[in-house]
Amino acid sequence: MDFSRPQFNQRIVxxxxxxxxxxxxxxxxxxxxxxxxxxxxxxxxxxxxxxxxEFDANNMLVIPGAVDxxxxxxxxxxxxxxxxxxxxxxxxxxxxxxxxxPPDTNPVLDTRAVAALIQERAYQSGYAHVMPIxxxxxxxxxxxxxxxxxLREAGCIGVSQLRRPVKDSQVLMRCLEYASTFxxxxxxxxxxxxxxxxxxxxxxxxxTRLGLPxxxxxxxxxxxxxxxxxxxxxxxQAHFGQISCARSVELIANAQALxxxxxxxxxxxxxxxxxxxxxxxxxxxxxRPPARxxxxxxALIDGVKSGVISMLCSDHQPHEAAAKxxxxxxxxxxxxxxxxxxxxxxxxxxxxxxxxxxxxxxxAMNPAHLIGLDAGHLGVGSNANLCVxxxxxxxxxxxxxxxxxxxxxxxxxxxxxxxxxxxxxxGTISFRRG
Amino acid sequence: xxxxxxxxxxxxxxxxxxxxxxTTEGLSTELLTEILxxxxxxxxxxxxxVKKVPLLRxxxxxxxxFEASTRTRTTFELAAKRLSADVLNINxxxxxxxxxxxxxxxxxxxxxxDSDMFVVRHEASGAPHFIAEHVTPTVAVINAGDGRHxxxxxxxxxxxxxxxxxxxxxxxxxxxxxxxxHSRVARSQVHALxxxxxxxxxxxxxxxxxxxxFDTLGAKIYYDMVKGLKDVDVVIMLRLQKERMQxxxxxxxxxxYRLYGLTTEKLAFAKPDAIVMHPGPINRGVEIESAVADCSxxxxxxxxxxxxxxxxxxxxxxxxxxxxxQNALEGGDA
Numbered sequence: 001m002d003f004s005r006p007q008f009n010q011r012i013v014x015x016x017x018x019x020x021x022x023x024x025x026x027x028x029x030x031x032x033x034x035x036x037x038x039x040x041x042x043x044x045x046x047x048x049x050x051x052x053x054e055f056d057a058n059n060m061l062v063i064p065g066a067v068d069x070x071x072x073x074x075x076x077x078x079x080x081x082x083x084x085x086x087x088x089x090x091x092x093x094x095x096x097x098x099x100x101x102p103p104d105t106n107p108v109l110d111t112r113a114v115a116a117l118i119q120e121r122a123y124q125s126g127y128a129h130v131m132p133i134x135x136x137x138x139x140x141x142x143x144x145x146x147x148x149x150x151l152r153e154a155g156c157i158g159v160s161q162l163r164r165p166v167k168d169s170q171v172l173m174r175c176l177e178y179a180s181t182f183x184x185x186x187x188x189x190x191x192x193x194x195x196x197x198x199x200x201x202x203x204x205x206x207x208t209r210l211g212l213p214x215x216x217x218x219x220x221x222x223x224x225x226x227x228x229x230x231x232x233x234x235x236x237q238a239h240f241g242q243i244s245c246a247r248s249v250e251l252i253a254n255a256q257a258l259x260x261x262x263x264x265x266x267x268x269x270x271x272x273x274x275x276x277x278x279x280x281x282x283x284x285x286x287x288r289p290p291a292r293x294x295x296x297x298x299a300l301i302d303g304v305k306s307g308v309i310s311m312l313c314s315d316h317q318p319h320e321a322a323a324k325x326x327x328x329x330x331x332x333x334x335x336x337x338x339x340x341x342x343x344x345x346x347x348x349x350x351x352x353x354x355x356x357x358x359x360x361x362x363x364a365m366n367p368a369h370l371i372g373l374d375a376g377h378l379g380v381g382s383n384a385n386l387c388v389x390x391x392x393x394x395x396x397x398x399x400x401x402x403x404x405x406x407x408x409x410x411x412x413x414x415x416x417x418x419x420x421x422x423x424x425x426x427g428t429i430s431f432r433r434g
Numbered sequence: 435x436x437x438x439x440x441x442x443x444x445x446x447x448x449x450x451x452x453x454x455x456x457t458t459e460g461l462s463t464e465l466l467t468e469i470l471x472x473x474x475x476x477x478x479x480x481x482x483x484v485k486k487v488p489l490l491r492x493x494x495x496x497x498x499x500f501e502a503s504t505r506t507r508t509t510f511e512l513a514a515k516r517l518s519a520d521v522l523n524i525n526x527x528x529x530x531x532x533x534x535x536x537x538x539x540x541x542x543x544x545x546x547x548d549s550d551m552f553v554v555r556h557e558a559s560g561a562p563h564f565i566a567e568h569v570t571p572t573v574a575v576i577n578a579g580d581g582r583h584x585x586x587x588x589x590x591x592x593x594x595x596x597x598x599x600x601x602x603x604x605x606x607x608x609x610x611x612x613x614x615x616h617s618r619v620a621r622s623q624v625h626a627l628x629x630x631x632x633x634x635x636x637x638x639x640x641x642x643x644x645x646x647x648f649d650t651l652g653a654k655i656y657y658d659m660v661k662g663l664k665d666v667d668v669v670i671m672l673r674l675q676k677e678r679m680q681x682x683x684x685x686x687x688x689x690x691y692r693l694y695g696l697t698t699e700k701l702a703f704a705k706p707d708a709i710v711m712h713p714g715p716i717n718r719g720v721e722i723e724s725a726v727a728d729c730s731x732x733x734x735x736x737x738x739x740x741x742x743x744x745x746x747x748x749x750x751x752x753x754x755x756x757x758x759x760q761n762a763l764e765g766g767d768a
Contacts, residue, residue, distance in 0.1 A: 211582030
């Protein structure tokens with residue numbers, strides 16, 4: 001199936017922006033010309049180019065569209081929380097041109113039909129490319145192999161078991177062997193469910209004071225250790241998503257030093273939240289993996305800086321208001337994350353953690369490279385998937401300016417450094433402010 | 435960032451009066467003492483021929499119990515009735531939420547009946563806090579026990595019992611023994627004792643029953659019962675639920691009793707005039723020897739008796755704080 005052809009072709013010129021493309025080692029003020037859905041030129045106008053639209057990007061950054069490795073679009077099956085139309089629109093407003101959708105849809109994304117449905121809906125909406133991640137096991141039940149090869153043919157860019165358990169290590173080993181037969185990437189979200197109580201938070205002083213069930217870091221590191229050992233044994237290409245603690249960074253770094261095909265990402269909110277913020281049972285902070293200690297937060301930032309964690313994702317999980325309007329332990333976990341994804345990841349640049357180029361690598365170039373996508377860069381002749389970001393525009397996150405159907409974010413009221421002004425998906429405007 | 439109001443701030447008026455009672459954490463010595471003094475004044479009410487005072491006349495108190503409880507609910511009911519309030523008991527496990535109605539919808543319905551106060555027991559930590567944040571600001575919310583978080587009226591009646599027998603808190607050593615992990619009572623007791631400037635508070639139990647970083651609450655942790663009981667003035671035993679054996683927290687009742695059950699021999703390590711307390715209901719032969727439960731040092735039955743006076747104190751103080759706050763707001767608007 002090929003959904004990548006653009007629908008409408010406008011000739012667009014983005015003038016005077018600071019164009020950043022780490023793949024071409026490009027960082028300079030230039031005009032970007034777009035025609036027939038592709039980047040026609042950077043710098044000089046192509047011969048005879050007559051723009052239908054000019055966008056003045058003076059003092060703004062022109063960067064590849066973000067490639068988000070983990071975002072729930074809630075369709076099929078959970079449309080009270082969001083749907084492909086609302087969530088890809090919100091993604092475009094957040095500068096995202098490509099997003100990967102995990103398999104915990106309803107029905108589970110373990111058949112070609114569901115994979116096809118998701119891509120077709122995304123194509124009809126036209127705001128962002130949605131690339132499904134198939135279920136590693138049938139029904140995500142952790143017992144039988146899914147039809148991984150068929151899922152890949154249907155457009156899945158990898159397979160995942162998410163946080164659902166595979167109790168039997170032999171089953172997991174077979175899954176990884178089978179996936180590696182077809183060079184499928186396995187996306188891990190390592191968690192040992194047996195010590196990770198539902199409705200819980202990081203096991204520490206705040207959990208003890210509030211009487212909430214504690215989720216120790218070992219809930220992640222035990223599972224991560226098993227997963228890494230099996231990755232080593234089977235040789236499968238593995239990506240570890242949304243890690244949450246210092247020890248996990250260490251484990252990943254060790255595996256990389258051994259030469260394993262292992263990469264990792266962290267959700268941007270994990271770099272800002274700590275467990276003590278839950279003091280008032282505020283369900284907006286209820287998220288899995290849980291917000292951990294200040295030391296963990298620092299270690300994750302260090303991991304992003306050093307490149308052990310080479311990608312940033314949103315882990316966008318929109319919820320309807322009722323899912324969060326309960327006492328903390330009975331609320332659903334997850335944060336509506338698109339709104340803060342670019343601004344708060346860019347804040348790492350103003351904090352001196354990353355350079356602009358490293359930032360673009362982590363939100364666009366590296367994730368695109370991982371899943372073998374011709375995106376995450378601004379190469380002439382490639383489909384024009386890009387975003388114009390104004391780093392000088394400060395704004396305050398409010399419910400009214402959350403584009404996602406889910407308004408469940410702990411960052412309401414926070415100042416955001418920088419704002420997405422324009423997003424192009426395959427040369428078509430998928431978002432323009434104003 | 436989305437503002438988060440810790441329970442101990444949510445429950446106070448700007449003048450520092452109670453308007454809800456969610457937790458003993460963060461309460462000043464003065465306020466804790468005021469609760470005990472007010473309770474003192476109500477103790478005599480129960481001894482009068484007419485056991486009523488008119489402080490809550492015309493007010494409607496709703497007992498919202500999402501978890502079964504006999505003693506706590508009946509003492510709250512008696513307390514409210516002795517204050518002349520109208521009382522409505524709602525047992526939720528047989529009511530709305532089992533029909534799929536959300537907590538919010540149910541609360542809005544109860545609000546529409548012009549209730550003045552909710553007394554809430556819920557199995558989820560933070561439920562009373564959630565209700566206090568989301569109901570009409572004129573309704574006072576009293577926590578009658580939420581998950582593992584807090585049981586502040588139980589803790590205050592324990593404080594009342596201690597003060598009755600020991601007077602000043604400052605030189606006392608208090609030991610809390612047993613299943614601290616699952617105990618909302620223990621957490622509330624530790625906060626109240628710290629707020630009343632107790633000399634020392636200890637918790638005693640195996641590591642499986644002591645929560646992570648419990649020392650950050652200001653308690654000393656002991657794994658050895660004999661060392662932990664040495665020279666204490668007050669021993670508080672916690673109830674051990676039978677299901678803890680199934681969840682790999684303990685090997686057996688008999689091993690627990692041998693190590694942490696309060697026997698006459700172990701009690702001998704405490705001060706000779708130490709008192710023995712238990713929030714009840716007690717499991718004889720599991721956490722406490724029958725002879726100890728019935729001995730002269732045991733004040734377990736008196737605790738139940740003081741419960742009504744302490745709850746009268748809390749209900750009347752919260753209602754008065756809530757009323758003052760509403761009057762101030764209306765005055766401010768005019």
